[in-house]
Structure formats: C-alpha cells, structure tokens
Amino acid sequence: MRGWMGMFLIQLRRDLTLAARLGGGGLLAVAFFVVLVTLVPFGVGAEPALLSKLAIGMIWVGVVLSTLLSLDRLFQADYEDGSLDLIYLSPQPLGLLVLAKCAAYWITTALPLIVVAPLLGVLLNLPAENYGFLVLSLLVGTPALSLVGAVGAALTVGLRRGSLLLSLLVLPLCVPTLIFGAAAAGGHLNNFYLLGAVSLVFLVVSPIASSAALKLNLG
C-alpha cells in the first residue's frame, strides 16, 4: 500500500493531467479576471490617481471572484463519473483527497491569476513599490480561498443550481482573506503574518469540513 504522500501526489497528478487535457477552467478564470478588472475604469472613470488608489482592492476582489468561478466543478466531475465514490472507498482519509484537489485547483486556477495580476496592476497604474507585495500577498492568501472554496464545493456537490448557493456560502468566509490580503499588498508587513495564519487555519478546517460534507453527499 502506498503512503499518504504517494496518494496525495497521485491524486494531484491525475487532476493536473485532467485539467491540462480538458483545458478551459484556469484560462477561463484568467479571462474573467482580466475582463472584470478592465470594466472598473469604465465604471469609476480613467483618472490615473484614482485608479492607482483602487488598483490593489480591485485586483484582490477580482482574484476572489475569479477563484470562485469554476469552483463548482471541483468535485462535480468526479461525482458524476463515480470516481469520487471509489476515492471515498479507498483506505486513505478523504481529507487527503480534498487537500490534493485544492492543491491542483490552486495550481490550475490561482497561479495563472497571480501571474496576470501584475499586468493588470500596470493597467490600473499600481505604484511601483507595490508589485512585489501584491504578488507575495496573493501567493500567501490564495490557498485560503481554494481551501474555503472546497468546503462550499463539497457541500453543494450533486445539487442542482449549486453554484449560486456556493457563492453565498463561500464569499462571506473570504472576508478575512480579502482584508488581510489587500492590506498586505498595500505594504503593511504584519498583515502577511495574519494572512498566513488565515491560510493555515483553513488548511486545518477545510479537509475536516469538506470530507464531512462529501461523506454526507455520497453516503
């Protein structure tokens, strides 16, 4: 029997392979993110000073929304084709699968957003000293978004029109990440500790809550 780490890596590689062959998800989120942020100047006006003030907030809000976009598919495909049942029946804990799925989701969805974020910073006239903080804050904070999203995805798997419910469940829980993330991106260094703490809390809570939710939907 393989160890937990081995199973984690197998699951991770499977999800990454699936994402690579199917395409879609991650790039769609990036496109959504770019369009969303592009809309902002149309709404608030094109003054460079105003935009540079709004840049961090808009980018962070954009990342939160874009991360949610394809979250309803996180467990859905595996639920529909039955592989979720097989994983559930395997001797490894379900929480391990959740972590692997979150990691894969983060790599395919959050990472491209982080790559694009500085470019959008240029569009929004983000001050030069904030680029490093912005990317770093997104790297520390986005795992929390994927992890808390997994709880919502696990709860709504198999539900019709689950994606709307998913946003209602998940968005309020994203508030701390957004607050600390945006503050950290603004260069307030102690917010990085708090942001990291939020990610770590969700790293503990999410596998427990998600696997409880998956169990009730499968059982």
Add this chain to the structure above:
Amino acid sequence: MFDLANPKKFMDFSARLMPWLAGLAALTLGTGLYLALFVAPPDYQQGESVRIMYVHVPAATLSMAVYAFMALASALALIMKHPLADMAAKATAPIGAGFTFLALVTGSLWGKPMWGTWWVWDARLTSELVLLFLYLGYMAIWQAVEDPIKAARAAAVVALVGVVNLPVIKFSVDWWNTLHQPASLMRVDGPAIHPSMLWPLLVMFAAYGLFFAAVLIVRMRMEILKRRARSLQLAQARARA
C-alpha cells in the same frame, strides 16, 4: 433534561410551558419598552435618539449569541444524531437572522442622527452584515437539499464552519476599520452606563432572551408537527400502493 430529547415528551412539556413563557416574554417586553421609551432619561449628548439603543444593543448581542446557540445545536446534532437538535438549529436560524436584520436597521436609523449618514463601513456594522450573510447561507442550504436528513447534516457543517470563522471575521473587520465607540457595557471595571439607563437595557435583554426562547419553541413544535404530517402522508401513500 435528556428526557426532553424525546419528541413526544418535548411536545407535552412545551405545550404546558408555552403559555407561561409567551406571557412572560410579552410582559417583559412591554415593561422593557415602557422603561426604555418613557422612564429612561434622554442622553445629554444624543438626546432622545439614545432610546434606539434599547432596541439595538440587545438585538446585536443576541444575533451573535443565537448563532453560537445554533452552532452548539448543530454540533450536538452531528455528534448525537438526534433529530430534536437538528430541529432546534433549523428553528433558530430565521430568528437569528431577524435579530441581525433588526440590529442592522436600528443601527442605521441610529447612525443617521449620530454620524449624519445611514450607513458607515464601521467595523461592527460590517461584521453584523457578514453575520446576516452567514445566516442566509445557512437557511439557503436547508432549502437547497431536499432530503431532510442530508439537509440537516449539510446545514450543521455550514453552521460549524461559520462559527469557527466568526471570530476571525470579527477580528479582521475590527482590524480593518474601527469607528464605532468601544463597548461600554462589558468592561472589567464595571459598566460605564448610568443605572437609570442600565436597568431598562437589562430588562430589554431579558425580554429579547425570553422572546427568542418562546419563538424557538413554537418553531420547533411546528417542525415536529410538519415531520409527523410528512411521515403520515408517506405511510398513507404506502398503504394505498
């Protein structure tokens, strides 16, 4: 106490308790409102508008406490798998959402004369708003899942995840912005509020608590009757088939 976990015994006991509890709640609420609106003195700074406090503060405090109660009931439901705990949690949510909404509305009405605007993104108002979203999410999952047993467990997970996050949200929002006055009731060196205002406030707290208990029991009784009706219908359908 655990005898009451039997739905039949709960129905008998609550039927006897109900008139007393409802009467006491109405009496306390009437007394509290009279004290708050007519007896308590106007504030030397805020004038008559301080009377909103007697409605606002208990609603805001109860909205958080009721969420904690709901999470406790959910935890009991998950651990002991007892239907009465499920029903208690389910019955609690709309009452809590009502308190939260009341706190938001009265806070806004109070904010207009005090801050000159209906809404400020102040820390406490904001976390109260997020709390309302948490309640709505909890109620939505009950609606979305058809099978009542599954719905109960899903809702319990939502409530518990929410209660773990509530302190984090509260802390982060406080961190984000503090404009509201600091707490004046809960302080180590005793309340900083004059007794002539404290007493009406405490009576209002008691009234809100009794109101919550009374409505909770009515809603739980209704839920039990609904489930009985459902199982009778199912039995009838089976008998016909």
